[in-house]
Amino acid sequence: MHPTKTGGLRIFMDGSVTRLAAATAMIGVGGAMVVPTVSLFLSDVIGATPLMIGAFVAGRAVAEISADLGVGVLSDRLGNRRLVLAVCSVFAAAGALSYFTLRDYWLLLVCSAVFFGLGGTTFPQLYAYTREFAEARDHPVTFFSSTLRSVTSLAWILGPPLAFGLIAAVGFGNMYLVAAALYLGGALICFWGLPDVSRRKAPAVVDGPGAAAVEAGAPGAVATEVRAPAPVGSPFAGLTPKVKALLVVIVLLITVNCMYAIDIALFITKDLGFDAGFTGLVLGLASALEVPAMVYIGAKADRLGHWRVIMGAALCATLFFCLLPLATTKLALLLLQIPNALWTAVAMSIPVTVLQDSMPDRPGVASSLYSSAFKTGIFLGGILTGLIAQWVGFTNVFWACAALSAAALLSMLLRRKA
Template identity: 35%
Template sequence: MELQERAVGNSQIVNVAFMAVALILGVAGALQMPVVSLFLTRGTGASPMMVGIFYTVNAIAGVGVSQVLARRSDAGGNRRLLILGCCTIAVLNALLFAFNRHYMTLLTLGVVMTSLATTAMPQLFALARQYADEAGCEVVKFSTRMRVQISLSWIIAPPVAFFTLAHFGFTALYLTVALLFALSIVLVLTLLPALHAAPVQAAKGAGMHRATKNRGVGCLFAALALLWGSDTMYLIDMPVYVSGMHGVAEGFAGWLLGGAAGFEILIMLFCTPLVTRFGKRPMMLVAALCAALFYTGMATVNSPLALVAIQLLNAAFIGIVGGIGMLYLQELLPGSPGTASTLYTNSIATGAIFAGLMQGAASEQFGHQAVYWLAMAVSLLALFLLLRVKDA
């Protein structure tokens, strides 16, 4: 009885540790992402096109590096050790951004370090999936709770990021990010399990099974890339666009992002039973439609109150795609949670490849509204691709 109670207690500690690491990594990322375009514009003097090029190069590097590391982890690697390595590089990368203002250094060394650092999150989710399977936890609920931590981080971090910029500057912001990654290293090292992924062996009939699913995986990956690409265009453009609006405080962009993240949590929790009832495909179709409507609103409204109101559509889009997109890929790729999780993350990076250049060109040549009309068209294309994916 005592041993059983001890085992339950240890399991609860590990569960909390996964949530805590997801939250800390999420906060660290959400402190950086909303301000990168401002950092490059103000800190290095980059033009909108140079900002777009940075996002594109960063995304290309991220896709290649994370996919190689995912294959290694699925082939029997120690995922905890891989997460520790990525977090260590993330600390060094944050220090680089804190003290360097040279665009080409950031575009080369910074991009390489960022691509390694961002692999920590998909590997954390892959480790969590493996742990949930072995511990007998409900995978959907466990993964959703971790995803909630990411949304919670976006409630906290963007307002804090813009407040820090206004009062202390970019150096203080990136030093804070470095401290958060250092804290995550301590938690991963002391509390997360050191599970080795079992090398995936093709079972009898698995080749045909994968062949029938490949088309669905390709369409889903492309749809996710388009949806996250439209979101990246929004994240790059919105801070600069909103900060330039007449009568709008500079920190308003942070509150918009934080408010949307708060709604995302509610939507994620609410959509969990709906996924069980209706399936993942219908929910993803709703998300793509919400995205198209949201970007239409961004292109047409110009009052702060209206911008706040349409964040409900943004929250529905991000909440659904963020909550079930990774699970959808994992179910289409059974036996390879690391590859599926990294595919999901790479869909974000792949979206950023075209998003950076498209946003930079559209903003520089036609203005901010053109960016959102473009994002709306991209979301409708994603909706068409999702119609070609069968429910998992």
């Protein structure tokens, strides 16, 4: 007997959903404090060049890609995803503590790759756990996943302004100490506050002439062969051309999102001459707009069509990055956060649902494939941002973002035509 299907914000009346949202929020705020401040931290405190900053981000991304795929396969076999979430969150806390204590570039690079490499798997595992939770409680999967993903966007409303405010008040080190405490709080909730929604062992598959009769419950029916589903070890096994095409689009869109995240603080403070606090306001506004967009699009995506929605996001990203280099006033930057929020709301929520739908028996692997494509985008974004900023400046990074967004849109149009 299944629980009553619920929708809308009534799902938060469930205490387990509230704790899941709290863990997502704490881990999300921690990430929203670390990610947008790293480039400024490396530039102002460590004395890194743009190329070194790009290499730093790329090195961490390579470690996270390897960890994502390994942890994704392992988590599906273990079943207890709560333990995986808690351990990964502890590693993320260790990464933030390394930023608190260390000031050598190369030592920071190694510690960031190791600790955040494993800690970065927290989010794909949260996606997988959210999927399993929705199915166990009979919630609409796309809406539920998008709603929980919007909690991360809410975290990004608070995180960047809080981070830059703490930097101004108590410095980078103490700000990263606060981020570490948030990661640890999320780990505690994951381990002790979330219910076990792991899937039960899949039933045996019946083959042979008697299979149909056995399914129908016919008396005296005998199956000629009973076999369990074959375990899949490789995360890339069984991927369809459509899934592979989607992974390419994800890589391109996340590449430009990473380039934006690395470059925006440097663009605002170095090229435009505005203060760091305004950077926090810009990032916070984008996330504030992203939340209602994500919830609305998540509720309508099944009717509109997932691929159509993703194509619209690629078009919106192209327009945004064409206009961003031309923005020289605070008002223009703030207004441009509207298209920024729209395309980001789609790119950060809908593709993972499409992948999970394509691999219903492997939610951990599906989420890890998404996260690995995500981290591949971060790797490429780090390298490209470092090279472009080093050679032609921070502003011109956004023209490259526009070209990559257009390439994502073109690849989807070609696939649709084919």
